[in-house]
Amino acid sequence: MAMAMSTGLVVGEDGRARCPWAASAPEYLAYHDDEWGRPVAGDETVYEHLCLEGFQAGLSWLTILRKREGFRRAFASFDPTVVATFGEAEIARLVDDARIVRHRAKITAAVTNARATLALWDRGGSLAALVWQFTPSGPPAPRHAGEVPSSTPESTALSAALRRHGFAFVGPTTVYSAMQSLGVVNDHLVGCHVRTSVESARRALDPSTESGPRA
Numbered sequence: 001m002a003m004a005m006s007t008g009l010v011v012g013e014d015g016r017a018r019c020p021w022a023a024s025a026p027e028y029l030a031y032h033d034d035e036w037g038r039p040v041a042g043d044e045t046v047y048e049h050l051c052l053e054g055f056q057a058g059l060s061w062l063t064i065l066r067k068r069e070g071f072r073r074a075f076a077s078f079d080p081t082v083v084a085t086f087g088e089a090e091i092a093r094l095v096d097d098a099r100i101v102r103h104r105a106k107i108t109a110a111v112t113n114a115r116a117t118l119a120l121w122d123r124g125g126s127l128a129a130l131v132w133q134f135t136p137s138g139p140p141a142p143r144h145a146g147e148v149p150s151s152t153p154e155s156t157a158l159s160a161a162l163r164r165h166g167f168a169f170v171g172p173t174t175v176y177s178a179m180q181s182l183g184v185v186n187d188h189l190v191g192c193h194v195r196t197s198v199e200s201a202r203r204a205l206d207p208s209t210e211s212g213p214r215a
Helices: 026-034 043-056 061-066 068-074 088-095 104-122 127-132 153-165 172-182 195-204
Strands: none
Touching: 026 061, 026 195, 043 061, 043 068, 043 104, 043 172, 068 088, 068 172, 088 104, 104 127, 127 153, 127 172
């Protein structure tokens, strides 16, 4: 059983302190320890996160985690070169696919965002490079969950930039959630056992070496 600390962290049976949301479900614990906040810069991964955060809007993230493999099968492992070819027949099929969140506007946005990603590639850019341009300059490390924002000036600016490039379902709150998951920001609480390793990985990452279309 997890034990709450005065800092807002929880200590699991393994003796490790974690952000409080990590203790609410086994899927959350694994996602918290192994993925959330760990920096990535591959365009396909960034595209996947943006899509999944869009699908999450209005729902629990746990719903998305439990359907994640279904999403990957339905959307060709989030390969934008494949998803960009989806037409009305594929969208209609996905609306009936119980493996995913069957929301037509969100499904259409995933296709739109695949095409926008390819358009960035055609112009010599990358989705990852665009996202990482909006890394904030040293925000204070949160000590309590209440100090973690739902959006920031940087996520608002990135949202506007994505929209200018043709992306959909990328409001400031959705974008900030993606920034958290991709490691563009490190919102693990002070004292969380993951925070230091995440920060080290963020400092070591060069997004320009991992972005753009696949060879």
